Amino acid sequence: MKRLRLNLVIGGTLMGAVLALAVLALAWTPYDPVRTNLRRRLRPPSAEYWLGTDEFGRDVASRLMAGAVTSLGVAAATVLVALAIGIAIGLASGFLRGWVDRVLGAVNDTLLAFPGILLALGLLAVIGPSRSGIVLALGLAYAPTVARVVRGSVLSIREREFVEASRALGNSEGYTLLRHVLPHTAAPVIVLATSLFGWVILSESALSFLGLGVPPPAATWGNMLASARPFMAEAPLLSIAPGALIAMCLLGVNLLGDALRDLLDPRDGA
């Protein structure tokens, strides 16, 4: 119980701070995050530019705030897409079994054989780099992992007698699936979703690094990190600032996920 509170407090504080930053950025940033000023390149932090400026003279603090909106938005949307596709596939193949499971399983295993980022690259090459393209590509790339996890827990839950009891009551298969099977997949899915959130933020930065991320000049934490690399020696803060925010955000999401999983478990909630 004590650990749960601590998870909730720390995770909540970190995510709250990051979210507040993003919400604030929608209304106000110190400077225009995309306006370049080549006479003020790579300035150190000062009263004027709190975190200095980047290689194009853009204000780092403003870009971090604007980046929070993009990065969090892309990550959240991607995770939702991956969950939606993955849960649907996982439920179908775990609950229906038979040839549905065989076919979906074979496709799923084939997709799982590719590293997620490679799959996303391939998909992006077809869709073309754009915000929605990235969400769709990464979402599809990570859906097989979700499907695997969901299928596994459905397979074990469907053998429990309360599922048979639900059938004996005359409940339809759909109702049984949604009322008695789906809720039990929540714990592993929440844990997976929070780590997915982290992977997606990192994958997005890797894609940006390859020029396939959210197209410039829009700021994301990933592309800020990527473009700061050549200036690591002269302006270390350029990489440290977005790096620290990514780390903070991942820690927050993971702690919050753990707390949520514990809260949803009736054994702890009662």
Place this chain on the structure above:
Amino acid sequence: MSLLEVAGLRIAAGARDIVRDLSFSVAEGETLALVGESGSGKSATARAVIGLLPPGLRHAGGRIALAGQDLSALPPATLRALRGPGMGMVFQEPMTSLNPAQRIGAQMAEGLALHTTLDAAARKRACIAMLERVGITDPERRLLAYPHEFSGGMRQRIMLASVMLLRPRLLIADEPTTALDTLTQAEVLALMKELAREQGSSILLITHDLGLVSRHADRALVMQSGQAVEEGPAAPLLAAPRHAYTRALVAALPRRGPARVIPPAPPLIEARSLSVAYPGRGGWFRRAAPMPAVQSVSLSIHPGEVVALVGGSGSGKTTLGRAMLRLLPASGGSLLFGGQDVTARSGPALLDFRLACQIVFQDPYSSLDPRMRVRDIVAEPLRLPAGMAPADRLARAEAMLAEVGLAGLGDRFPHALSGGQRQRVAIARALVRNPAFVVADEAVSALDATVRQQVIALLRDQQRKRGFACLFVTHDLGVVEEIADRVVVMQHGRIVEEGPRDQVLDAPAHDYTRALLAASVRLQG
């Protein structure tokens, strides 16, 4: 002199004592039964004796001496050397106490390698001789088999063989036959007693089953919430219990109820040459041969009648029970409900049948959705047929809960209830829609004796009151005696005997029925 001497034993879980001030002794060659229900501390006591308390439990005080040697004073290495030749332990669940990844031979020889100076060939000979002794056919070849290739009873024999190989002076048997069916149970216990007599070992038998105590123990010690309440020679103790708790335990033993006359009526539900087969494990392109579980069984159940379906594990009784509820598809024959063929119905056409039939499962831990509150579990059946307002459903569920003795517990989740309470919830869920036919699948087998008695009484009272027909699937003939009007005996997927209760129990016609009756230990009182 006594072999095992326990004095003032105290076992603590955190700040709470789960065993207090327990003293007893076991003489050479004697069998002492520790009797009690779940939570009485009997298993913890056995674990403390062999020095294997599970994490969280602590040996907090008292003396345990084996042949005059104080075990708590021994260094761990000496104590380890004593386990095996000094004392051996047989666990409840042979499924989990044998390592599934190791061959039987390797597991059996392990103890010999550790505690004797025999070479590999001599160890193998000893294992083969022992396996032969416990009745495993073709022992030499079986040494190379894995645990999953054996049935539960065979596994328990192997477990027993590997423990007795080291000729322990004290054999601790913790509910050794609880997981087995009646027939196997009797065989394994008889074997255990025989081996112990041959080797001169004493037995500390942990059990909740008074029938076993009366048949196999010399002395008995009855435990209740961590304390001894009564001790003495087994037979007189059970015949004339002095302590109130022992009396309650003895009173909880099944007694035969009066025979009822069921008014003649057309059958409510009728299986005609019903067969059920489990599909084999197929792959992408092949279909394996199906495994027949029930073969051409005909059985009819009349309104208001309680029929007991009896048999050992693997007899197909559970499968038949599920098939009669259409929870498993029939592979042949037909199922008639109220004169109408429901064998091939599905979807909405099946709903009438579903509404009229219910099931109570054996394991109330797995048959209740752990994420739902008890009230919602009992209210769920009332969703169908549609038309009842949610508030009415909840009110009806509360009333039903009160009727099964769980008033005011509707807010709880299943995990916050005891096993008996959960089974009451399962019964409430099955009865809330007033079904015409209920299958009770080993519905009381997982419960303690006194709780079992209460749940049987509840089921019987509800049956009298509501008048549903009931198929009671069980391996426990005691329950049959208590509740059944008619008995059906199954073996190898077929019905071998069928008749009124008193006739089948008193004058069994089939050999298998006679064997079942002989194996089921009952107190003669």
